[in-house]
Amino acid sequence: MKSFNRIKKITITLPIAAIIVILMIGVSWSVAAEKINFYFPTSVQGPLTREMQKMVKQYNKMQNDVKVVATFTGSYEETKIKASAAVKAGRPPAVALMSANFIHEFVAEDQIEPIEFFLKESKQTTSDFLSDFWPGLHANATVNGKLYAIPFQNSTPILYINADHFREAGLDPDNPPKNWEELVVAGKKLIRKEGEKTTRYGLMLPMQYNYVNWVFQGFVMSNGGQYYNTHYLGEVYYDTSTTRGALQFYSDLIHKHGIMPASITNSKQVSTDFFAGRTSMMILSTGTLSHVRKNAQFNYNVGFVPSKVRNGVPIGGASMIIFKGITEKERDAAWDFVSWLTAPEQLGSWSRFSGYFAPRKSSYEMPVMKEFMAKNKDAAVALDQLQYAGPWYSTFKTVAVAKPIGDAIQAVVTGKKTVEEVIPEAQRKADELLKPYNAAHSYIQGQ
Amino acid sequence: MMVDACHLWLAMRKVKYMADNVTARGKKRLLKPFYNAGYIKAWLYLAPALLFLILFTYYPMVQVLWDSFFLKEYGAEKKLFVAFDNYRRLFADEDFITAVKNNLIYAIGTVIPSIVIGFGFALSLTQSSRFKNCIRSLLFFPTLVPLVAAAALWIFIYFPGIGLLDYYLAKLGIQSTDWLGDPDIALYSLMILTIWKNAGFYMLFFIAGLQGIGEEYYEAASLEGAGWWQKLRYVTLPLLAPTSAFVFVIALIHVFTHVDHVIVMTLGGPMGSTNLVLYYIYQNAHEFNDLAKATTATVLSVMVLLAISFFSIRTMERGIHYES
Amino acid sequence: MASIEFKQICKSYGNISVIKGIDLEIKDGELVVFVGPSGCGKSTLLRLLAGLEEEDSGSMYIGETLVNSIAPKDRNIAMIFQNYALYPHMTVAENIGFGLKLRGMNKKKRARAVDETASLLGLKHLLTKQPRQLSGGQRQRVAMGRAIIRNPEVFLMDEPLSNLDAKLRNQMRIEIRKLQRRLKTTTIFVTHDQIEAMTLADRIVVLNDGKVQQVGAPSKLYSSPVNKFVAGFLGSPSINFIHARRTGDNELTLPDGQCVLLPMDQAQILSDLREVEIGIRPEQINIVKKSDQTAMEKNTITWSSSVSLIESLGSEKLVYSFHGEHEVAIKTTNSNGALEGSNIQLSFSMNNAHLFALNDGRCLSPVAGNA
Ligand SMILES: Nc1ncnc2c1ncn2[C@@H]1O[C@H](COP(=O)(O)OP(=O)(O)OP(=O)(O)O)[C@@H](O)[C@H]1O
Numbered sequence A: 001m002k003s004f005n006r007i008k009k010i011t012i013t014l015p016i017a018a019i020i021v022i023l024m025i026g027v028s029w030s031v032a033a034e035k036i037n038f039y040f041p042t043s044v045q046g047p048l049t050r051e052m053q054k055m056v057k058q059y060n061k062m063q064n065d066v067k068v069v070a071t072f073t074g075s076y077e078e079t080k081i082k083a084s085a086a087v088k089a090g091r092p093p094a095v096a097l098m099s100a101n102f103i104h105e106f107v108a109e110d111q112i113e114p115i116e117f118f119l120k121e122s123k124q125t126t127s128d129f130l131s132d133f134w135p136g137l138h139a140n141a142t143v144n145g146k147l148y149a150i151p152f153q154n155s156t157p158i159l160y161i162n163a164d165h166f167r168e169a170g171l172d173p174d175n176p177p178k179n180w181e182e183l184v185v186a187g188k189k190l191i192r193k194e195g196e197k198t199t200r201y202g203l204m205l206p207m208q209y210n211y212v213n214w215v216f217q218g219f220v221m222s223n224g225g226q227y228y229n230t231h232y233l234g235e236v237y238y239d240t241s242t243t244r245g246a247l248q249f250y251s252d253l254i255h256k257h258g259i260m261p262a263s264i265t266n267s268k269q270v271s272t273d274f275f276a277g278r279t280s281m282m283i284l285s286t287g288t289l290s291h292v293r294k295n296a297q298f299n300y301n302v303g304f305v306p307s308k309v310r311n312g313v314p315i316g317g318a319s320m321i322i323f324k325g326i327t328e329k330e331r332d333a334a335w336d337f338v339s340w341l342t343a344p345e346q347l348g349s350w351s352r353f354s355g356y357f358a359p360r361k362s363s364y365e366m367p368v369m370k371e372f373m374a375k376n377k378d379a380a381v382a383l384d385q386l387q388y389a390g391p392w393y394s395t396f397k398t399v400a401v402a403k404p405i406g407d408a409i410q411a412v413v414t415g416k417k418t419v420e421e422v423i424p425e426a427q428r429k430a431d432e433l434l435k436p437y438n439a440a441h442s443y444i445q446g447q
Numbered sequence B: 001m002m003v004d005a006c007h008l009w010l011a012m013r014k015v016k017y018m019a020d021n022v023t024a025r026g027k028k029r030l031l032k033p034f035y036n037a038g039y040i041k042a043w044l045y046l047a048p049a050l051l052f053l054i055l056f057t058y059y060p061m062v063q064v065l066w067d068s069f070f071l072k073e074y075g076a077e078k079k080l081f082v083a084f085d086n087y088r089r090l091f092a093d094e095d096f097i098t099a100v101k102n103n104l105i106y107a108i109g110t111v112i113p114s115i116v117i118g119f120g121f122a123l124s125l126t127q128s129s130r131f132k133n134c135i136r137s138l139l140f141f142p143t144l145v146p147l148v149a150a151a152a153l154w155i156f157i158y159f160p161g162i163g164l165l166d167y168y169l170a171k172l173g174i175q176s177t178d179w180l181g182d183p184d185i186a187l188y189s190l191m192i193l194t195i196w197k198n199a200g201f202y203m204l205f206f207i208a209g210l211q212g213i214g215e216e217y218y219e220a221a222s223l224e225g226a227g228w229w230q231k232l233r234y235v236t237l238p239l240l241a242p243t244s245a246f247v248f249v250i251a252l253i254h255v256f257t258h259v260d261h262v263i264v265m266t267l268g269g270p271m272g273s274t275n276l277v278l279y280y281i282y283q284n285a286h287e288f289n290d291l292a293k294a295t296t297a298t299v300l301s302v303m304v305l306l307a308i309s310f311f312s313i314r315t316m317e318r319g320i321h322y323e324s
Numbered sequence C: 001m002a003s004i005e006f007k008q009i010c011k012s013y014g015n016i017s018v019i020k021g022i023d024l025e026i027k028d029g030e031l032v033v034f035v036g037p038s039g040c041g042k043s044t045l046l047r048l049l050a051g052l053e054e055e056d057s058g059s060m061y062i063g064e065t066l067v068n069s070i071a072p073k074d075r076n077i078a079m080i081f082q083n084y085a086l087y088p089h090m091t092v093a094e095n096i097g098f099g100l101k102l103r104g105m106n107k108k109k110r111a112r113a114v115d116e117t118a119s120l121l122g123l124k125h126l127l128t129k130q131p132r133q134l135s136g137g138q139r140q141r142v143a144m145g146r147a148i149i150r151n152p153e154v155f156l157m158d159e160p161l162s163n164l165d166a167k168l169r170n171q172m173r174i175e176i177r178k179l180q181r182r183l184k185t186t187t188i189f190v191t192h193d194q195i196e197a198m199t200l201a202d203r204i205v206v207l208n209d210g211k212v213q214q215v216g217a218p219s220k221l222y223s224s225p226v227n228k229f230v231a232g233f234l235g236s237p238s239i240n241f242i243h244a245r246r247t248g249d250n251e252l253t254l255p256d257g258q259c260v261l262l263p264m265d266q267a268q269i270l271s272d273l274r275e276v277e278i279g280i281r282p283e284q285i286n287i288v289k290k291s292d293q294t295a296m297e298k299n300t301i302t303w304s305s306s307v308s309l310i311e312s313l314g315s316e317k318l319v320y321s322f323h324g325e326h327e328v329a330i331k332t333t334n335s336n337g338a339l340e341g342s343n344i345q346l347s348f349s350m351n352n353a354h355l356f357a358l359n360d361g362r363c364l365s366p367v368a369g370n371a
């Protein structure tokens, strides 16, 4: 019965894993190098996938002890599914690039090695090691006070504006709206209508599942809140004034001011509409920067996500993890590869290529990077915003717990329900989901 | 899709084989003792297929059923036997109820139209001529496109404002619509894609079925005084009943086993409005880490699919009597 | 009830001409049998009349009405197909009543009509059965029932008995004959089987190669075929042909060198033909005792040959022998003690023979006395 995804996935993965293993054994007899598997996702296929393969090739060439076999495993979600399946099949990859908010799930299942384990061997302390990484990144890499992942590529939401529209509306394109009030004022000026029909919106946000939560988290943070407990996986703050306020702001932007459309636009639609001039502003990931650079046929500018009581954005991205259940030799090989890949140089070049920012501060001290930042002012803005960045939403059963608030936002955006209706419901559903975790961990104190 | 087609073909053969055994040769045949050499040979031929069926279909089915009575609480060392508690949790889950409701709407809204349209195509294209063969291939084409690719294509068709659909609707003066973003519309948008994709496939079955109806039945009807509609009503439809039943079952199975477009186009949203049962299972198994719930929902789906299969075998049996 | 008329009907499929200008009149109430070899166009002609095929040219009348452009359903014709075309999803009663239902007759009246028809055909006990539960003969009867219930003007039957075994076939043939006599519905019956043709027909139409060869009462066709084809087609076993060369005004020489003199009136018909074929029916050849040998009459042909096979039909025997190289069949009640392998003396009188032109097969001599 092909209907059962779980079984399907396992039955597909099993033979594939088996073949890979057989190949590995076969080849390792003839070559001395330690062969390890590396799973990696990309959010955009094509150039990034090729670039990653190129870096791995470079690594394989420069030394003779380790041979990394890099496998492109699809989206962030698919990579998680494939890695879990491989673990269940008893053949985990040595290394994977994993979405930062999924890390703790692997920890809960005791499937990945803490990074301390490797740092000890090279006589580093965790805090020394972490001090080179942007502070906002620490939380997502840490579970119960232990470091489990090394950030590799990161992004935050950022405001993109059409500078030509700004000028035409009598606004200053060099000063994008800084706070919610300015956003409303600018937004209203930027709207264009033909009769009842809006031909140009002031602002558009990605509203599809997952992305919607991430951007919304930024607004909650701007509003002075945080809609989950950053230190404890079993608690969310949906039914709070800060979360309500942010959602009410969405509602006002749409239903009161008409600045945003009342529809569930996905990120692709948002960027397409931005390029086509059907919206003057949008908030998308900094990971979209290179894409915008290439496709905008007009002058654009970037700015911080507008603040209410403070600036605040969540950090998204992916980190390197090393799996348990592999041989000692493989583990050493994995650490060697991961240390190389997360060295300032590699992180810098990946950042310049992809548009993600580099998680290490020292990457930016390198001359090539300084030159690049000087040339690309927009990248500098994204980097500046980092000081206000916080960790990415991550709880027990992250995706499931995120869905009620995602549904709530979508309901308000489309005008199906009011803020007052959806917020308690979302909180109730999330609490229900978090119950088993709280039952098991109620004695655990925060980090 | 090719794999699907093979599946289907195999399923058809299997069903037909079973039906043959039961009707044509009499029920006793199946119970004949083992010493019959032909019988052993038959089993030997079947063995490899059977082995794979047991290994990859029946064993997992039993395993899944077994698992549905257990729950591994977070942090617990072992799975606990919880009897029917997973089922209780499942039916208490609003998302599951929504998915079931959506699936019912989706089933009714895709199965009937795609069968009717497929049948209509078949009726107008039975006699082969070069022109009609060409049209047939065109109509069959969507079937050859993998659902994932079709979904990716339709994202652009549905793109609000500038998509193909809105582009042409705009020429008729119809405002742009958020086909996939409006929770009231999204499910119907997916349904249209499904109909587009499947109608041509069902057409093929109907063409085969129509070509199996002897010309003399129509000639006799003409002489008896039947017009176009009466021929359809009294000759074509009844004689096509076995084919229709088969297509109906295939279509129903499609409904419960295909969610690629949901994954590509809407992720079940907005607001759960396009969540289907299989996607719900997928989400719970892989995204929500609630394997017990996924397992339980799987058990229920298997039951529905089994019921459909049995229904299909019975109608096929009945169909065979028609070939007097 | 109606007469039927074909006028210069032509039909071709692609560039193959199948029906080549047929003229035929069938009287009201007549039972006409179409015979001819396979592929000669019998079915096509029926289907043209039924409106299931469209003629290329010519006209067809049923009664006074020109039916060329009338839809099949309005021609008031019933047809019985070779495989009966009974609907497998309908019961016997529904099959029989189908035409009435389509014509909107109400249920009660229909049930009564079905009942009547079924009792006429002895199908009453089968009304609730489905076709697949019936024997061949029963199915045939249901097909008949479906045809007669509407009381159509014309019955068309395309080899309706060919799927039945010999015994059932004879029985059904008699039933059809009786039924037709009773209903007096104009009927065209197509068959390959000449016994069927001979016994059923008021008149037989012999078709070959899309053309009518001869039309007439069975006995007429048998005794005076207009050409070699008709002579050869009717009669079982087939008529024997013996080649002959003209060696004088009224003298023919057979391959074995025997000469016969024809009466002068027959000789006239030969005009200037050099070669002919003598056709002689098997029952017109006699086996004569050697001792019996009478003086050779002027127009009697006698020869001796060996017996290759004897078949007994009960009262009659079929004896196969030779004339020169050619096998000849003899049908006789008196085989005069002939045995397989033995030598026998054979003779026939030219008075009983037909002469055919070798070149076009036309018959030269209507046999005297039998016409
Ligand atoms: N639909 C058709 N298309 C092309 N040729 C046809 C078609 N129907 C019949 N023919 C040809 O027309 C000729 C006459 O066919 P028809 O069926 O009338 O013969 P028939 O006398 O009924 O033969 P039989 O005794 O075998 O039934 C045949 O040569 C046949 O091949």
Ligand SMILES: [Mg+2]
Pocket: C042, C043, C044, C158
């Ligand atoms: Mg025929």
